[in-house]
Amino acid sequence: MSNGNSFARPRRARRRALIGLSVLVPAGVAGWLVWQSAAGGPVEGGRGGGAPAGRPHGGVSPAPSAEPGPGAPSPSASGGTGAGDRDGPLAGKVVVIDPGHNPGNRDHPREIARTVDIGTHRKECDTTGTATDSGYAEAEFTLDVARRIRTLLEQRGAEVVLTQDGDRPYGPCIDERAEIGNEAGADAVVSVHADGAPAGARGFHVILPGRVREGRADTAAITKPSRELGERVAGAYTRETGFRPADYLGGGTGLDVRSDLGGLNLSTVPKVFVECGNMRNARDAEQFTSARWRGRAARGIADGVESFLTA
DSSP states (O other): OOOSTTSOOOOHHHHHHHHOOOOOOOOOOOOOOOOOOOOOOOOOSSSOTTSSSOOOOOOOOOOOOOOOOTTOOOTTOSSOSOOOOSOSTTTTOEEEEEESSOGGGGGOHHHHHSEEEOSSSEEESOOOOOBOTTOOBHHHHHHHHHHHHHHHHHHTTOEEEESOSSOSSSOOOHHHHHHHHHHHTOSEEEEEEEEOOOTTOOOBEEEEEOOOEETTEEOTTTHHHHHHHHHHHHHHHHHHHOOOBOSSSGGGSSEEEESOOHHHHTOSSOEEEEEEEETTSHHHHHHHTOHHHHHHHHHHHHHHHHHHHTO
16 A cells, blocks of 8 residues: 655755755654554544534633653754654655644634635634643644654654744644645645543544545545555554544544545645544543653654554
């Protein structure tokens, strides 16, 4: 099954001009996880922001991030986190990590409310995301986990681009998030989120692109490799974190196919969304606020990406 290497990659200079990031590539360790059968145990990303059923997306005040944990880069890192040789298992691979939402979105309601074309319909530029009951914002969580994933993948030789690194006042809009991965010629793209489902629901899930061919959207070439990416990430994530697939969708598989997300509809490279758990569930939320657990979540996602890219 294709691992995305057949997708054309534009010149690196073009990539840097679009993203404004330069990424250093180190060496690292090989990953080893593949999807295993799941048992019981997720908008853009999750339930809300124009997506089906029940996710709250009002503005929230983020709590301070917990202490740094395994895999955390230095706070000043914006493109790469360190130098190393280029002989790691992911040398030559380009991975785009998309931290869902932006901590500054809550201060720019007008800008994020404007609509953009996602092929099947128009949708808000972005949303504020959800939060735990204690006020720990999804946008803070996703940025922390994304930075940890970047560090781990760079250590394994990959070139990693973040769609935002806390360096923008808001956004980017969902269509631009997709375009960043496309312009990078990414071998894989992972959008990091956390769900805002009812408080009794638990577990993570991975969202896969549905088959869409409408307007600007055409996912025919990416649905199959994206499923493989999603399956590998789901398997690695549950093994590393101990989280089970969501008990409220996906039939216990940890996989959910959607065609209403612009970040997937407009992608031309393999891409998935990872809903790391339910921020409205007290037990899931307790893990999210642990820096050590966030390190494990990042490692699970990085292992899944590596498994996909080295298959």
